Amino acid sequence: MKFLNSVRAGLFLTVALIAGPLAALELKETPGLDPSLPPVAERVPSDPLIVDLEAKGRTVGKPGGKIDTLIGRAKDVRLINVWGYARLVGYNEQLELVPDILANVDVEDGRIFTLHTRAGHKWSDGHPFGAEDFRYFFEDIVSNESLTPSGLPPYLLANGKGPKFEVLDETTVRFTWDSPNPLFLPELAKSRPPFIYRPAHYLKQFHEKYGDPDVIAKEAAKVKARDWAPLHNKKDDMYNAQNVDMPSLQPWVRNRDDSDLRFVLERNPYYHRVDSTGQQLPYVDEIIMTVADGKLIPAKAQAGESNLQARNLNFADITVLKKGEKDNDYVTALWSNTKGAEISILPNLTVKDPVWRELMRNTKFRHALSLGIDRNLLNRVLFFGLGTPGNDTVLASSPLYKAEFTTKWAEYDPEQANALLDEIGLTKRNGNGIRLMSDGRPLEIIVETAGEEQVQDDALELVKEMWKEIGVALFAKPSQRDNMRERAITGDLLMSVWSGFENGIPTSEMPPEDFAPVRGDAFSWHKWGDYFETQGEGGEKPDWAPAERLMELYTAWLSSRTPEERTEIWEEMLQIHADETIHIGLVSGVRQPVVIKNVENVPLEGIYGWDPGAHFGIHRMDEFYMAK
Template structure:
């Protein structure tokens, strides 16, 4: 690995303390703003002008050989300007990452990032430009016009234009074989939106009703409303004879043309040499490794005008399990780990930090919680139990019986701020009254609420249902070490208020 690169483990923290989440401060201070929409915006705010563009020596050599156009011809007219978190980077080097499946990019997914039409700012709520340089609502919120970056290109050099969005809409979404069920999130008012091309770099989304949430949709996974038309046409019967497509589908082990199309219908660089707008392109896949190389047409620069990314190559080794991925990170063999790390191993990461020559960074996630206890209020098999679940006093009692401070210390090393399950505080929809509702450890009040419900204790100390049977609950969870420990503690808390709980891993 290039010595200028720093290994680090990122522990994504958006933690849950049963009915609640915890939040922590960042180990790195994110600059504000962390990017500028265009070089002109950067100059207007900072007074500094980007006068030339830099590129990796690896790409400069290809330009010299005539295999690539100059960097200023590869960038869009207005590239996105990214503010480095710590410093301007150095070009070159290879990053070594791990995955537990040859069909998954593993840690590279987090390392390379995702690209949507719009983005979300570091405040967790504001919508920002991303692939699109701008947008505008008209017609009372029923029309959203999107302005793309002129001169932007796919990783193979083909222009990225409004036609790529029209292809997604007309040839994928409207095609009943490819999309038999239309996306609900693009059907406000019960009617699928219409997409209209204004010019090569302008698109209109037309809705049946005002849809202000459209910008938020475009800033998340649902915002990937584009596909490389120039590449996918070869797999679509509208553009290529179906006999030819079927022949290729059979050769690749598929029965239907749309199965072949589905394999290559990706924008996340998960298939070899598929065009992408991400920073790296998957160039090779073996049984136990994957290789990604820098996107020579990536549309972002740093504040010095250097085309991103800094790193030339990613080598992803396939291992058998997440535990092995952890061991590779701890031993210093991984240059980055974040997608599969867990707070449960935080002390292990820290203890080996110096020996493994890496840094451990605590990073705020955007999830409201990792664990949520959902009491099934529609349980059909047992009407008596269902009625108990539907009584709000029961749910409040179960929450009040949980000692969140103890959970914080035992499971999360005291890094948490106990809170009810809700959105994170950065969200404009966060309300403190929601976050603190019934989170105080108060088994006395919990017992009173259950007494009010008429759930009397039997001779064994456990409460009885209205039909005289012992109140017993099954708590199920997916395989997860932290969830197992959490379940054990919940059994103890709820046992103290007379509710018999069994935990089952499913």
């Protein structure tokens, strides 16, 4: 069974991505490339990924030019490996998982994955890419205790066991698990994927099994590494774009190390995609990333200093950006933010204080807090009425969406909120009208904020006034994200404000990890997530029925075989969240401004998110081109 058809019928050959023989195309050389390079027919795979732009409603571009963009810190240069979004398999704009770097994937019984690379595909330095690069990763990196002391990562485990790995030929490898592993393919499509292949020809020189010991010792001394393993780990840089010698399969590659304020990313002359007229992608020669103060980036974008900008822009910048469009010849597109909520208040269900813990886990208490918030007012005041008031859940563009997930227990009803608080015994009040808890303390909720988003602080000020009407006091406490995480670990964090679920547009094929207590970095249930991640060595075993059921469902998803099974699991998990109000979401669907200046094929309507989405990646930045 072809994996695309096993996911959803009809996805193998889409109208926009055609894997076809090279002989069908008359390839064209890209102007301005180094003349010493081999001809294009020798640089691209013999079966490249052929992009039919007209079928996607886009125009065939012209090669050349550069895109200037601004980043708030030097390490954001790594975003080039996010925006480029060349993945073994990746999501298209319909959220379908399709082959990209791979020519195809065969999936049998949900547990046998045969990966086919493209014959003739090459790394950015011209060296062949194929089965050996997968073998090197699996056998010499992730299975090597010196390089990976923690053992195989979760996506390579099924029911706790690793796979059998085989090289079938120069372009084909197979992973076989005893049990289904639905986590495997979605992991490969992430914004920061695991890169289960490595440029073996480059990295072997730093590996004790293959490299010259004297050379390794000299290279280790240069970077002050104590032996070969930390040296190898430092050189093995597929994501961060710090090692300019590291070959890549992405559309743009960092080849220079001459500045930490202005980064020049150059086109990969061996990139595997071509358009239907025979032009090799990417169209744009260079991406220039310039570091600027994050607070000044909106003003700089308004002044026309960026060709393509979304990073460090938010909803509050839209008005000023719109004002500058005419004078500085750009357009401000408004894409849909894919988070489950723009702002979400997160009760800590594993808080240390026993009285607060009992309250936080009381469903009626969370319902009362949710019913005590006028989300329509918040939407009008903070977002000009352009968002969608409601819970922190999946958005309408997700195939898993149901209207009740957004609206349940999210209507403004202070009368019912008061009744619920009375019902659970919070009937006594102090002289200020604030309810008293069972131990006599006033019901004063400290909500911690990272201080990174002014709109979160503004929202808490409004919620504070609303909750006062139901006898609940709210005190916003400015903090920092690292401090908040530390307080979640110690159990001292009572409640926090953050953005909502990262992926508000999931399909059933995407893992529901954000909706179950399986991550220790979650403010809602750190101790349960830590218990899962450490396999019981840390944290606390879930002892709250809804959390226990969410864990059971997540575990069932990890061993599921069919899309139908996974859909049922997702729907029950989303229903539990709607019924329990685990997160108190406020408003979703808030727009993300995207400044576009002199760049074509950038959609005016799009989605903006991390996973899935990769910011510009899902819209295929390699297809953007300069208008002039």
